[in-house]
Amino acid sequence: MKIGYVRVSTQEQNTIRQEVMLRELGVDKIFIDKASGKNADRPELKRMMNYVRKGDTVIVESISRFARNTRDLLELVEQLTAKEVEFVSKKEAIDTTTPTGKFMLTVFAAVAELEREYILQRQREGIVIAKQQGKYRGRPAKEYPDFDRIAARWRRGEISAVQAMQQLGMSKTRFYERVKRISR
Template sequence: MILGYVRVSTVEQNEARQLVTMEKYNVEKVFTEKVSAKDTNRPELQELLEYVREGDTVVIHDFSRLARSTKDLLDIVELFEYKNVTLISAKENIDTSTPTGKLMLTMIGAINEFERTNLLERQREGIAIAKAEGKYKGRKEVKVDNFEEYYSKYKNRELNKSQLAKELGVSRPTLDKLIKEHEENNAK
């Protein structure tokens, strides 16, 4: 069976280009989620990892959709190898059923992690310089008028967190922060 994994980091992002890849490879079943790839603890990824069977092929648009770190990527590939599952990454043109594909996967994973580490380091340096010059203020604080009304709906189970976040137009982590701040302010 040909399976696909599609992931975007936030609800606002669009997975259209990844879905084009799924069509191109005639993917029969797609696992889709809108969460960060900070680790492999993602519901749809875990479902995919449990679902795959010997002889299946998993198609991804690119490696960054599957894993953020080389370690996570290689752990997933190792699990696929154990289950005799092929991984195809369209953007990198890698097919793990070939020796060249296996070699390239290891090299690309290492390069991706190197690039990500360098990017984060440059970002930290830039923020430090901007702070020293008094130019960095951080992200703008998210304020929601009449949050108490929305919070009551959440507490009364009229809305779950996903619905509430969508209604407020914020991400789940931002909603969690708003709820925590609201509860701390009301506990005083």
């Protein structure tokens, strides 16, 4: 059975391009994660790893969609190999059924990890420069126009903290931080 794995970093990103490519390759089942690839703790990846059986082939669009660092990539491929499952990365033309494919997998994984580190380094350097120039102030604070009114109802005991958070669409941490800030 051909199993496809798709990953994008955020809920807002689109998976269609990867899904179309996998369908064109004749995959039978696709697992989709909308989560950072910084580690292998992703729900659909775990489901896929439990789902695959001897003789299956896992196909991904590129290594970076499967894992972001060499260690995670090699551990995941090792788990697949132990189950006698093949791994194919379309972009890098890697097929782990061959010794050359296994070697190339290791090389490409290291290069992908290095590039990711370069991107993060350039991003940090850019933010420092932008801050020095007064152009970067971070993400603007989210507005909660009804906060004072709803927080007052909570303080008077008319509603619970959970109800206040739900009405405002705030997390527990953000709610209590804001309450503390206003109480000062």
